[in-house]
Amino acid sequence: MIFEGLNEKFQNIFSQLKRKGKLNEKDIQEVSREIKLALLEADVNFKVVKQFTKNISERAVGQEVLNSLTPGQQFIKIVKDEMTTLLGGEIERMDFVDGRRNVFMLVGLQGAGKTTTAGKLANLLRKEKKFKPLLVACDVYRPAAIKQLEILGEELNIDVYSEHDVKDPVGIAKRGLQKAVAGQYDLVIMDTAGRLQIDETLMAELVNIKEAIEPTEILLTVDGMTGQESVNVANEFNRLLNISGVILTKLDGDTRGGAALSITYTIGKAIKYIGTGEKLTDIELFYPDRMASRILGMGDVLSFIDKAQNMMDEEKAKKLEEKLKNNIDFDLNDFLDQIKQIEDMGSISSLLEMMPGANKKALKNVDLSGADTKRTEAIILSMTNEERSKPGIINAGRRKRIALGSGTKVADVNRLLKGFEQSKKMMKQMTNSNISKKGRMKLPFM
Secondary structure, X not given: OOOHHHHHHHHHHHHHHHOOOOOOHHHHHHHHHHHHHHHHHOOOOHHHHHHHHHHHHHHHOOHHHHOOOOHHHHHHHHHHHHHHHHOOOOOOOOOOOOOOOEEEEEEOOOOOOHHHHHHHHHHHHHHHHOOOEEEEEOXXXXXXXXXXXXXHHXXXXXXXXXXXXXXXHHHHHHHHHHHHHHHOOOEEEEEOXXXXXXXXXXXXXXXXXXXXXXXXXXEEEEEOXXXXXXXXXXXXXXXXXXXXXXXXXXXXXXXXXXXXXXXXXXXXXXXXXEEOOOOOOOEEEOOHHHHHHHHOOOOOHHHHHHHHHHHOOHHHHHHHHHHHHOOOOOOHHHXXXXXXXXXXXXXXXHHHOOOOOOOHHHHOXXXXXXXXXXXXXXXXXXXXXXXXHOHHHOOHHHHHHHHHHHOOOHHHHHHHHHHHHHHXXXXXXHHHHOEOOXXXXXXXXX
C-alpha cells in the first residue's frame, strides 16, 4: 500500500480532530506537532516539513477554522490543500512535440528502475498517444542491462536499438536516433547508465549524451523508497542536466513518502509519472491532488475509474453487452474474462486503497494476495468447453473431476458455482435496469 505508515498516522490524527466540536489555538499547535513528527518519521526533508506545518498553522489559526461550524473538517481540507501544493499543485503533463520526434532521456542512479520504467513508459504512450516507440540501450556498464531491455522490448512488442560489445554510449545514442529517423519512430526513449552514487564520470557522460541528441525531455528516475536522500540526488542531476521532470518508482513497496513529498518543493521540478507495481502496465500519470487524497486516507476514485477504463477490453465488453441485451446467458467463459480484467487492474490491496473510507486495519488480516483469483481460474480452466457454456450440467461427478483437475476441493468448486450464479443474477438485474430509452445498455465502467 502506498505510504501505508504515513496514511495510518494521518487517519489517527484526523479521527481525533473529528471528535472535537471546537478547536482552539492550542489544539491546532498540538495537531501541527503530530503532523510534523509523522512527516519526519516518513523521512521527508526537514525544510519541507517546517514550511508545510507553518503554512497549515497560519491558515488554521485564522478565521478559516476557528470560527467554522465544522472546524475538524475545515482543518483537514487545509492539510489536503497544502499537501497538494507540496506535491506540485497542478498536474504537469509531458512536453510532447507534434510533427517531430519526441526524444526522452531517462537518467538516475543504479537500482532506481530506469530500464523497466523505459519499457513501461513506451508501452503506456504507445497506447495513449498512438506513438511508434523505439527503446535505445545506452547502459553499457551494468551486466545484462542491454539484454534486460531487449527482453522487455520482446515482451511488449516494442523495437529496441542496441549494440553489444560497444563501450560508447554517446555513439550508441546518436546511432539510435539515426535508426529512429530511418524507421519513422516518433518516440525514442534512451535508457542511460546509472551508478551506485553520483560521480563525475557518470555526469560528464550524461551531459555529452544530452548535447548529442538534444532530448525533448530529461526524466530523472527516483526510487520512491530512498526518502530525503533522493533530494540530494535530484539536486545534482538537475544542476548539471536541467531535468524536465521526475518519475517515482517502487511506490508499491515499503515507501515512507520522503521522496514524493520532498522532491518537487526542493528542486522545483514536477513528478510526471509514478511506478505502482511490478507489472509492465503499473505506471500512472501523476496527479498531485489525487496523491494527496491517497496519502491522507481519502481514497482516489478517479484513478480507480481511469484504471478500470484503461484495462477494459472494449471488444469483449461490446460482445458481452450484445449477449445480455439479446437474453443470451452470461456463462463461465464471460465470468473468467471479467476476473482476468479485474486482475489486470492490479492487486486487490492497491485497488482497495483507492476506495474512500476503506478500513485499512480491518483488511490487515484479510488475504489480498490474489490466491482466490488464481484458484477460481484453475477451477474454470479444468472444465470442458460445454461445462463452461452450460454450467447447469455440472453434476456431483463432474464437480469431483473438476476439483481433482484443478488441485482444489469439491467445496471450492461448489463455492465458485454459487458465486457465479449470484453474478449472473446481478448481470441480469443490470441489464433490465440499465438499458436506456435508445436501447443501449450501460455496463459498469463502459
